[in-house]
Amino acid sequence: MSKTNPGNFFEDYSVGQILNHATPRTLTEGDVALYTSLYGPRFAVQSSDEFARRLGYPRSPVDDLLLFHVVFGKTVPDVSLNAIANLGYAGGRFLKPAYPGDTLSTVSEVIGLKENSNKETGTVYVRSTGRNQRGEVVLEYTRWVMVRKRDKASPAPEAVVPQLADRVDPKDIGAAVPALDISAYDYAQAGAPYRWGDYEVGEKIDHVDGMTLEEAEHQMATRLYQNTAKVHFNQHTESKGRFGKRIVYGGVTISLARALSFNGLNNAFHIAAINGGRHVAPLFAGDTVYAWSEVLEKAELPGRTDVGALRTRLVAVKNQDASTFPFKKDDGGYADGVILDLDVWLVLPR
């Protein structure tokens, strides 16, 4: 019997199944430096221990997306090694900050299964929970992927499709932000004066800058998260594949877009929730990523006057700037060049 992991096929999943993922991972200042080096984020809270301490953090928390990618990476060998597509995210909540020295591990539960009509593939819904070394939940989110069947003749399981909310309720977000002394927030150091009250629903922000991605960059990022999906790393097989080249891990697109969004959302220092998300089209090395945001909703956080929440749609596009806010075509499909449609709750000072 083989000792190597062939990955799971659609038949291997059952609703209620628990997947204990390898490998636990201690975050370090080295990971933070690499994250900065790979994407160029500039949010002051994550960049300066002094800035964070003055607000009430013990030190700078790690970037929310570094946390996300590490938690996510562990699920790949069990969930998406044979996946054809990463279909979507929903119900993501960041519940505790993570700091260098924290050790993360991930457990997932299969919460839905639906065979596709072609009988060759099916959709698997998993709810993944990332915990720190104290067992505290730092992040939970749902994602669903299209997975190959091992055998077309296998009987279809009973279809179970979970109810997924459109958005996380604002009363359920913000736990990862300690009570802050917001009077200590230095807007000059943070890069712009705009607070929660300065943003309007419907406002669109072109984040202006573009970033070209190299193969070495996305491979180094994806390995840092111990994400082993083959399509990101193996030119020998991908040269014969669908695109003829390696496909960039979707999380790299998210992180690039988020880092670009600093220009216009300088004080939105925390992603509190991922309401939903889709990787609309693949990104490849050599492509240039741009991003824009739209404010969808504003919410107070229960019992808090220090910070408020903005629900924004973060859209990434490639090889065209975002000044025209490219999004959807008249037929409802995504416009050419759109690669990411991500609906998040951001937290910023009031």
Next chain:
Amino acid sequence: MSKTNPGNFFEDYSVGQILNHATPRTLTEGDVALYTSLYGPRFAVQSSDEFARRLGYPRSPVDDLLLFHVVFGKTVPDVSLNAIANLGYAGGRFLKPAYPGDTLSTVSEVIGLKENSNKETGTVYVRSTGRNQRGEVVLEYTRWVMVRKRDKASPAPEAVVPQLADRVDPKDIGAAVPALDISAYDYAQAGAPYRWGDYEVGEKIDHVDGMTLEEAEHQMATRLYQNTAKVHFNQHTESKGRFGKRIVYGGVTISLARALSFNGLNNAFHIAAINGGRHVAPLFAGDTVYAWSEVLEKAELPGRTDVGALRTRLVAVKNQDASTFPFKKDDGGYADGVILDLDVWLVLPR
């Protein structure tokens, strides 16, 4: 009104204006490892905590140029986002060592302005000061850049061109080096026996080795410093630009040349001052960098017998080795292939 930063144009500056730059940045061991990985420096003081401690440092200080790049990077969004050229450096002094855990921030003062005769651009002189979390000045330097005017018709400001000394006076350098127990300096571990007294004014040193630069490397370096200048990152726009490709941040050239200079200046462990500097020609990914040095001057440091200073010209060239010491042509212009002319004070054991 846009919440994004359009950068400043020539009209936006006035002499005496203070620019408080975002984003404060805590240096870590992760930054140090990336710096080593990107350039390959081998100076023992910066490489070994044990070596540094035996001399009298609390631990290895971070490379002077990592400090420089982080302090410099912060100035880009306010000073050089619309710059056409980074014209020069002068009067740079390293005044305190920085260690992992220190948080750096930068403030600049506009000290000169001069419109160019074409009325389309002007030169802006800024004096930038990097401070640590205790408010101590770790680095100060002057640079001047050519910046576009927003409107050619804007009236020219009164021309103010600061007096810039040819060199930093040796009595003003060396403060970043604590009093050292130089008897503990292990020359075998440091890689060569040559001390201050072994170098002669006029001596030229070919640093021999060449290093080819990749796009991923200079992008990762430049993001690590949170330097956002567009020309380094955006192939989509640069493909239509002056060179058809991304331009490498000049600081990458400086760091590569400095790391190469270890071969011949092994014990010159500290850059105490940047007397002056010019990026003579652009560097691109795929180019190979070589370097040579000439000893211009030797100086004792007031009251110190542990270390002395060498003033050297560090010249970087590309795509040709440095064995012929390429520098200037008969007409006074730089020879083909020269990309950097940097005049520094180095500190080494006596």
Next chain:
Amino acid sequence: MSKTNPGNFFEDYSVGQILNHATPRTLTEGDVALYTSLYGPRFAVQSSDEFARRLGYPRSPVDDLLLFHVVFGKTVPDVSLNAIANLGYAGGRFLKPAYPGDTLSTVSEVIGLKENSNKETGTVYVRSTGRNQRGEVVLEYTRWVMVRKRDKASPAPEAVVPQLADRVDPKDIGAAVPALDISAYDYAQAGAPYRWGDYEVGEKIDHVDGMTLEEAEHQMATRLYQNTAKVHFNQHTESKGRFGKRIVYGGVTISLARALSFNGLNNAFHIAAINGGRHVAPLFAGDTVYAWSEVLEKAELPGRTDVGALRTRLVAVKNQDASTFPFKKDDGGYADGVILDLDVWLVLPR
């Protein structure tokens, strides 16, 4: 007289000669993060401080190969700057774990010399010893390289060829693994249930995955180890060289193959010894590396019931998968595509 290092030629070596290598190097969490980012290892002991602590380590030790590369890198300026080929390794023993904060230095002794019949080159055998800041030996190994003579007319030294054992005796390995509370070893977190007892001599394991290497990746890795061999970095000279391109440091191949071997050897968390090794063919950027292992021998470790040792042959191949276990041709030569043949002792739970 030149102050730069021209490297040693064959005539410069004598048996018994001691080489004190520069530069001492303090390992940090930054190095560990870069190592993860460059190769993607997933062994739980090295990845999670919590996992390591539950077993009895004070924290995660650094990857054995990071330790190896740093110790090895120091030898390059004195041993292999003028080397034509790195011929082999033998007798490597990992004797102490290393942790972030430890400072490594390396001393080598010349233990053999043999001029080649062409009188233009010779083989130099060195025994290198890596020590930590307490003077404890963390690693020792023998390697031999083919080095150019400065002058063909120089007289040949008396040939001394050291006796090199086929393998390290199992009674001499395992000292780097503290006594472990192996009942605390969590196989789900480690990624697979297979222990020492589950492997059979003769068993072959295809590690399945392939990894394509980029220029930026191997250059960043090799600089991280302060390995200065010119062939890895200088496209300007290598474009006119034997292969027309940069040659990847052989240690990068070893690390890639080792990281790939996690898939099938998930619990073999420690390399205790390098019995022997050969870089069979060069690796270049753009190549895709695959790996397979064969179990050659099993051994108990004296007085230990917590862990046992597997002697395995780790074979790396390029641009073809390893499912057919490519190794040698009928004539005894290596099959096309084989790039590494490494004989190691691995330690895993019993």
